[in-house]
Amino acid sequence: MKQTRVLGMIIGGLVLALILFAGVSLSGRWGVSTGGGSEAVAPIAASLTPVTFTRVSEITVDGRAVLQLSGLAEPSSVIALLDRGDRLLQVRATPQGVWSARLNVTGPGMAVEAILFDTPPSDAQSDTSQITSDEDLEAMTSIRGVETIFRIHRATDGDGTESALIMISTPGAPTRLVQSPFNGLPSNGPLAMGAIDYDDKGGVIFSGVSEVEGRVRLYVANAAIGETRVGADGRWTYIASSVMPLGEYEVRAELLDGVGNPVVSVPFERLPPLPPSGSDDGSLSVSFSSYRWQIRRSLVGGGTQSTVIFAPE
Structure with missing residues (x-):
């Protein structure tokens, strides 16, 4: 009886090992992509340091x-x-x-x-x-x-003075602002909202910073869509798919567990997708206003990605 039990344990262990081996083989064979609408990037070998x-x-x-x-x-x-x-x-x-x-x-x-x-x-x-x-x-x-x-500028007030935007964009990650033409972010007390990135399917990446710990709740057109926690570095990011309807409406971020729960709101507009043109050359179009710049660029493989930055007021 004891030998039969030991033999059964050995056979069970071998079966489990085969199942785990098959799972590892499949996970290495099939890639998983996250985030909507971002340009596909060729995989980088584990032995290489990406640029x-x-x-x-x-x-x-x-x-x-x-x-x-x-x-x-x-x-x-x-x-x-x-x-x-x-x-x-x-x-x-x-x-x-x-x-x-x-x-x-x-x-x-x-x-x-x-x-x-x-x-x-x-x-x-x-x-x-x-x-x-x-x-x-x-x-x-x-x-x-x-x-x-991305380095984008325009002359203002007809005097040749330039307002320049410098930002770093990474597929599937929030845009990092290096230099803003507005010299600041929309903020209320310790909470500030950074750039908003979105794609043709309504997928979106919100990001910002907070001087205090807590959670940030996001609202789109007065509807709460989710929450995210402020990181140890003071930054927060929230990623969602198919939550941004077409048109103009208010987008808000609320800092929970903060003093008075400060709220930052911005006037957002999701533009309709562009007609298919077959262009994947990264061409840019920019909509300028005194309170918002919206940058759209074509992606390799089709579609567009947009980034919106806002004035502090």
Whole structure:
């Protein structure tokens, strides 16, 4: 009887091991994507460090606006910087995986994407080596960047003064504002609301900051849609699908467990999807007003993604 019980335990263990092995094999075979409407990004091998932007700033050199960029990438790899498909510059990461570059601001709307090339040509030896042809780039293994820097400006009051927006967009994550033309965020006491990102299907990413702990409840057109907790770093994010109807209405964020439960409200508008055009070149369109900028860009594979930023008042 005892031997039969031991044998049964061994057989049961083998069956469980086979089930776990099959589950691991399937999970490695099939990818899972989250977030609606974001551009699909090629998977990055676990052995490679993806290219990212760690610091972005703007300076003036000889009277011209210049973007200063730096980031991390696979050590000694080549990083190509593109503006909606147009190649601007290539740089090589150091053996420590650090890279930097300066780009002249070329127009009222830039969308700078970094692409990692992990098998650079043998004649590209220096940190600032230039790749002279598109064929050189196409011959290498490329991994499309997962972040894009948008630099958008317009002249105001007819005096040539520029109001400039610099933001970093990552598929499936909230937009990070580096520089706002409004010099601040909509806020009430300790609570502030950042950019709102949405797609053609009504999926949305809310984000903001809070100086105190607690939970943030989101309202769309006076209907509560959900809550999220303020993180240890003071930031909060809420992601939902198919909750933003077309048209204009108020969007509110309320800090729960705060002193007086402060509320921040903004005048939001979800624009209708654009007719299919077959364009996936990352083209931009911007709606300007004194209290709201709305940026729309086409995505590879179709569809659009929009980001809305608001004035503090």
